[in-house]
Amino acid sequence: MRSFSHMSRRDALKSGALAAAGMALAPLVPGTTLARLASAARPRLELITKPIPSTGERIPVIGLGTNQYSVETAEEMAELQAVLEAMADLGGSVVDTARVYGRAEVVIGELLERMGNRDDFFIATKTPIRGELQDPDVEIQTSFDQLGVDTLDLMLIHNMHGLDELMPAFIRWKDEGRIRYIGMSTSTDSQYAAQMEAMRRFPLDFIQVDYSIANRNAADEILPLAGELGIAVLVNVPFGGRGDGAASTFGRVADHELPGWAAEIDAESWAQVFLKYVVSHPAVTAAIPGTTQVRHLVDNQGAGRGRLPDPALRAEIERFWDELG
Numbered sequence: 073m074r075s076f077s078h079m080s081r082r083d084a085l086k087s088g089a090l091a092a093a094g095m096a097l098a099p100l101v102p103g104t105t106l107a108r109l110a111s112a113a114r115p116r117l118e119l120i121t122k123p124i125p126s127t128g129e130r131i132p133v134i135g136l137g138t139n140q141y142s143v144e145t146a147e148e149m150a151e152l153q154a155v156l157e158a159m160a161d162l163g164g165s166v167v168d169t170a171r172v173y174g175r176a177e178v179v180i181g182e183l184l185e186r187m188g189n190r191d192d193f194f195i196a197t198k199t200p201i202r203g204e205l206q207d208p209d210v211e212i213q214t215s216f217d218q219l220g221v222d223t224l225d226l227m228l229i230h231n232m233h234g235l236d237e238l239m240p241a242f243i244r245w246k247d248e249g250r251i252r253y254i255g256m257s258t259s260t261d262s263q264y265a266a267q268m269e270a271m272r273r274f275p276l277d278f279i280q281v282d283y284s285i286a287n288r289n290a291a292d293e294i295l296p297l298a299g300e301l302g303i304a305v306l307v308n309v310p311f312g313g314r315g316d317g318a319a320s321t322f323g324r325v326a327d328h329e330l331p332g333w334a335a336e337i338d339a340e341s342w343a344q345v346f347l348k349y350v351v352s353h354p355a356v357t358a359a360i361p362g363t364t365q366v367r368h369l370v371d372n373q374g375a376g377r378g379r380l381p382d383p384a385l386r387a388e389i390e391r392f393w394d395e396l397g
């Protein structure tokens with residue numbers, strides 16, 4: 073159960089009440105971290121949410137990816153707990169993980185238990201990405217056990233692995249009310265055709281797919297198909313992927329000031345421009361940028377507030393990006 077102080081702080085942030093009261097956040101929280109978070113995320117700006125087409129439930133457009141959450145030490149756990157706490161405080165909720173991310177499911181399960189605010193989060197995970205599969209019920213139950221949950225918000229089949237064996241069990245667990253939403257995930261163009269075929273064949277609530285200013289291939293067919301079929305879309309690798317992908321995306325703009333149009337969409341950093349571009353695609357429901365750092369979490373959550381680019385500005389952002397190349 074959530075503590076009163078947590079609820080009041082979060083609800084106040086969401087409603088903008090603290091902003092209206094002159095940003096009197098510091099007295100609520102010891103230390104300087106939250107005050108910095110609050111000003112960075114500018115709670116005066118409205119939280120942007122989008123509906124999951126199959127139910128109409130709205131989720132915040134900026135979530136969190138956790139493929140770097142396989143940690144062990146108490147110090148590392150504390151750092152990641154700070155990231156999750158900041159996320160909840162700023163109104164974010166969608167956390168994406170997977171069995172293949174080492175200890176990530178266990179880490180997230182432990183941190184949610186410790187924080188006591190499981191209900192603030194929308195948790196997505198994925199079945200194994202490779203190797204021989206056990207009985208589908210065992211595969212699903214393993215994630216439940218690692219995350220320490222009785223019900224799960226979203227379960228995805230990872231990179232098509234075991235699609236036909238796993239999907240009947242996904243549907244059954246959903247019918248039994250233990251999984252709220254089902255779907256599948258890829259981050260590779262070479263799997264788009266197979267994923268689109270499965271989108272037509274199975275009653276999916278969600279897909280996950282890669283899409284960024286630097287790689288817009290998903291916009292050709294798979295995003296329009298998701299829109300047509302009423303399937304929610306979580307965007308993975310919105311900066312191009314950890315390591316070289318994100319380094320190259322941020323590197324391309326490293327010597328450039330934000331153009332004047334950034335202010336028109338309430339973007340104060342390149343990360344916010346990139347994320348606002350991604351989530352303004354009409355078929356995209358939310359993006360899950362990966363981070364292990366509070367300062368990046370705050371930056372990214374800031375993209376989930378205020379205005380998004382309209383089609384004309386989306387085209388301008390694309391032109392700007394392409395001319396840098």
Ligand SMILES: NC(=O)c1ccc[n+]([C@@H]2O[C@H](COP(=O)([O-])OP(=O)(O)OC[C@H]3O[C@@H](n4cnc5c(N)ncnc54)[C@H](OP(=O)(O)O)[C@@H]3O)[C@@H](O)[C@H]2O)c1
Pocket residue numbers: 136137138139140168169230231257258259260280307308309310311312313314315317318322343360361362363364365367368369371372
């Ligand atoms: N097939 C699949 O289903 C699939 C495949 C890949 C990924 N995913 C999911 O998608 C999530 C996102 O992908 P990703 O994490 O690989 O790539 P990403 O979100 O495109 O980029 C993450 C990288 O960007 C850095 N970063 C984050 N926020 C930043 C900011 N505001 N300013 C500057 N740098 C920033 C991160 O470093 P710091 O940690 O230092 O912040 C990290 O190196 C994953 O975590 C995972 O949950 C799914």
